[in-house]
Amino acid sequence: xxxxxxxxxxxxxxxxxxxxxxxxxxxxxxxxxxxxxxxxxxxxxxxxxxxxxxxxxxxxxxxxxxxxxxxxxxxxxxxxxxxxxxxxxxxxxxxxxxxxxxxxxxxxxxxxxxxxxxxxxxxxxxxxxxxxxxxxxxxxxxxxxxxxxxxxxxxxxxxxxxxxxxxxxxxxxxxxxxxxxxxxxxxxxxxxxxxxxxxxxxxxxxxxxxxxxxxxxxxxxxxxxxxxxxxxxxxxxxx
Amino acid sequence: xxxxxxxxxxxxxxxxxxxxxxxxxxxxxxxxxxxxxxxxxxxxxxxxxxxxxxxxxxxxxxxxxxxxxxxxxxxxxxxxxxxxxxxxxxxxxxxxxxxxxxxxxxxxxxxxxxxxxxxxxxxxxxxxxxxxxxxxxxxxxxxxxxxxxxxxxxxxxxxxxxxxxxxxxxxxxxxxxxxxxxxxxxxxxxxxxxxxxxxxxxxxxxxxxxxxxxxxxxxxx
Numbered sequence: 001x002x003x004x005x006x007x008x009x010x011x012x013x014x015x016x017x018x019x020x021x022x023x024x025x026x027x028x029x030x031x032x033x034x035x036x037x038x039x040x041x042x043x044x045x046x047x048x049x050x051x052x053x054x055x056x057x058x059x060x061x062x063x064x065x066x067x068x069x070x071x072x073x074x075x076x077x078x079x080x081x082x083x084x085x086x087x088x089x090x091x092x093x094x095x096x097x098x099x100x101x102x103x104x105x106x107x108x109x110x111x112x113x114x115x116x117x118x119x120x121x122x123x124x125x126x127x128x129x130x131x132x133x134x135x136x137x138x139x140x141x142x143x144x145x146x147x148x149x150x151x152x153x154x155x156x157x158x159x160x161x162x163x164x165x166x167x168x169x170x171x172x173x174x175x176x177x178x179x180x181x182x183x184x185x186x187x188x189x190x191x192x193x194x195x196x197x198x199x200x201x202x203x204x205x206x207x208x209x210x211x212x213x214x215x216x217x218x219x220x221x222x223x224x225x226x227x228x229x230x231x232x233x234x235x236x237x238x239x
Numbered sequence: 240x241x242x243x244x245x246x247x248x249x250x251x252x253x254x255x256x257x258x259x260x261x262x263x264x265x266x267x268x269x270x271x272x273x274x275x276x277x278x279x280x281x282x283x284x285x286x287x288x289x290x291x292x293x294x295x296x297x298x299x300x301x302x303x304x305x306x307x308x309x310x311x312x313x314x315x316x317x318x319x320x321x322x323x324x325x326x327x328x329x330x331x332x333x334x335x336x337x338x339x340x341x342x343x344x345x346x347x348x349x350x351x352x353x354x355x356x357x358x359x360x361x362x363x364x365x366x367x368x369x370x371x372x373x374x375x376x377x378x379x380x381x382x383x384x385x386x387x388x389x390x391x392x393x394x395x396x397x398x399x400x401x402x403x404x405x406x407x408x409x410x411x412x413x414x415x416x417x418x419x420x421x422x423x424x425x426x427x428x429x430x431x432x433x434x435x436x437x438x439x440x441x442x443x444x445x446x447x448x449x450x451x452x453x454x455x456x457x458x459x460x
Contacts, residue, residue: 147396161390176410
């Protein structure tokens with residue numbers, strides 16, 4: 001935790017992120033180059049799904065990161081409310097749209113994947129529905145944090161919302177599972193494939209790593225932007 | 240506790256002197272529900288099938304509609320500052336406001352819903368189940384909505400934002416409330432659904448007052 005407290009100072013954070021960003025960006029680009037080669041060219045097509053299985057290499061990492069992003073929002077919200085870290089507010093502001101984008105990418109690629117596989121763009125499957133609700137929770141967070149003239153109020157209201165949301169997510173997930181099994185048992189949607197073959201699992205993990213790097217780079221860049229924006233606002237007010 | 244009762248009776252008296260505010264919400268509930276048969280068509284089997292879901296959704300909307308004034312009036316005239324300074328917990332004050340909201344909207348909605356259910360051709364057993372689920376489920380809506388109202392206090396576009404925040408969090412209650420009516424057709428245990436609704440209400444009761452109080456404190460700063 002001592003390291004995190006060290007980064008709580010926006011100026012120090014800025015120096016830190018400017019030092020690591022070039023390297024991280026380069027690593028992200030290289031990692032994606034390798035990952036895309038592995039995912040699109042190297043890995044074999046699925047024996048049932050054919051080439052469409054390659055959508056998974058974008059779809060699954062997006063899903064993982066959109067969930068991890070909401071957990072990060074909750075952690076940032078807690079550290080804003082408990083320790084009043086000035087950086088936590090800025091980083092939460094930077095994280096929410098990135099997480100929402102990953103959730104949207106997950107929904108869109110899933111829908112494109114569903115068309116050839118299930119014959120429909122959308123089914124009210126439990127997983128699809130809970131991902132959609134996660135996307136709505138992100139939208140609520142983004143809208144609330146930007147709804148006040150005083151940005152500090154928006155940050156703190158959004159932090160409370162993120163904590164309430166993270167408590168509610170398991171309940172929502174559970175209720176949606178229940179709702180779906182009640183309405184359409186034995187559904188055609190079987191996302192949980194039987195054990196994944198290593199030839200596909202390896203590129204998937206590689207892509208997940210690349211997406212994680214991309215997520216970190218985006219959050220760092222956007223946090224820097226938020227710091228600059230806040231500085232400009234303060235300069236405007238004092239001028 | 241005396242503060243809780245004092246605030247509750249004050250809010251109820253305020254509503255009693257201006258009953259129009261509640262009447263509008265109930266009228267919205269009736270009109271919105273009646274639109275569904277008009278939009279979908281008078282086929283009795285379809286209406287009976289969708290009745291529980293429609294009534295639950297419109298009850299949810301009606302209860303959101305009245306929430307954006309829950310704390311706003313106190314915020315504007317300064318009563319909220321007095322509540323913040325009061326020697327008893329703000330959590331209790333927030334709970335009292337939500338209790339008052341439930342008594343003037345949740346309770347009448349639960350009474351009205353079976354009457355509207357009759358026009359959808361619901362059998363008597365389903366009408367009782369509908370009233371029971373609304374009775375147990377609407378406190379959760381008042382609490383979650385109260386939290387959204389506290390979070391959006393003084394925000395731009397407060398009303399629409401409130402709905403955006405509260406509706407995803409109300410999904411579990413909606414699912415169990417509406418599906419409870421179907422248990423009568425599938426032969427499942429209705430009491431299990433009501434028990435889950437009660438559990439959701441208790442979770443909301445145990446968690447939302449703290450979050451509401453935190454939101455109200457930062458609104459008062």
